[in-house]
Amino acid sequence: MAAMRTTNQPGDGRAETGGRQWARADATRKALLDAAQEIFADRGYADTGIAEIVERSGISVGSLYHHYGGKAGIYLALWEDYTAEQERQAALAVVRARKSGEIDPIALFIAGARAFLDVCWQQREASRLFQSGEGPSGFALMRRGRARQWIGQNSKLLRGHGSERAAQVLALVLTTVMGEAGREVAAAEDETEALEIIDEICRILIRLSQPA
Amino acid sequence: MAAMRTTNQPGDGRAETGGRQWARADATRKALLDAAQEIFADRGYADTGIAEIVERSGISVGSLYHHYGGKAGIYLALWEDYTAEQERQAALAVVRARKSGEIDPIALFIAGARAFLDVCWQQREASRLFQSGEGPSGFALMRRGRARQWIGQNSKLLRGHGSERAAQVLALVLTTVMGEAGREVAAAEDETEALEIIDEICRILIRLSQPA
DNA sequence: GTCTATAGTAAGATAGAC
């Protein structure tokens, strides 16, 4: 088995008060998340064992269960972090666009979409992980649910598209296109390619958003 | 444990020659595939155990391994059947359209897409299963690979779309939209709704296929 | 909070008779 670092070095942790303690636990969590992220990305969720996460992180099984309750928990924690950042950036971009005087709904939508895709590129490792489609049981549903909710909010911006069914299908298509676009962006070789793809997607979004 | 039907009834199988023997094995395979299909659709791939398939099909574990080599094998067999039918119908539709004098590439593409979606509706149970995204390790990649290949062929029909990158991204979007459309069609409540969705998707495909 | 050690369980897969 791999040698583990010794813990409880002199002056480290236990005897300290307040903040230092939290820092210790935070470091544990971070080590677990980092290791899990890498391994999940490498082998996929199903083929990753707790043992591997423990080995690579240097943290014990007990701690893993203490903080995350198991494999699914650690995966979901990673996902929460990722989506929170995406939503934050997208919302921020829309606000910024509005402040700078933009009022065209399509332009606002595109601003959000662009921010979303930017995060996909910046966090491409995580993107690749979550968009691979594998995850704990029922995760696909969760993911789809959140995606729909996201596009549902934004599709308020895009009214005037004929029948209700047309609006429904359009929203569906937009959700899907954004998801797949994110995957493609995350898989890009370099930033130039990523930006080209983002531009092209935005063009397609505009085409889709215009009444037929 | 559940009572199993007795096998080797008088006059059944063993002593017969040729064709009858094959019929027996075919029945075994069919029972396994039917049972597996239902259970996979219910609980998802990961949550389905070999034991359940054995129980519902009334076929033994040994036979299952003999024919399909395991859980992944039976899943892939189901998938092969499903995609083969889809490709067959789509190709057929394009040929039919061509024979009836159609030469517009976009119209031909739409004919294939429509046939594809029709199969999604007719085989909605299987569609739901495979488009749920869950499957054996590495299956998502396989699926994506085949989807791309499929659209790659069809996107030859759709030339004249600006830069190479634009064509690439368009092909990507078409693949994705068709996949998601299939999912939505399979989830439709009744045939009327399915047909409405198919029509709407075809409209969107036309919009996407027209040079910007 | 963190660790080691171990319990418990379930599942996939195989062996070999018929």
Place this chain on the structure above:
DNA sequence: GTCTATCTTACTATAGAC
């Protein structure tokens, strides 16, 4: 080809000391 019975492995999850 089909069946029953069993094996083996691997992994999640817990218990309890520090």
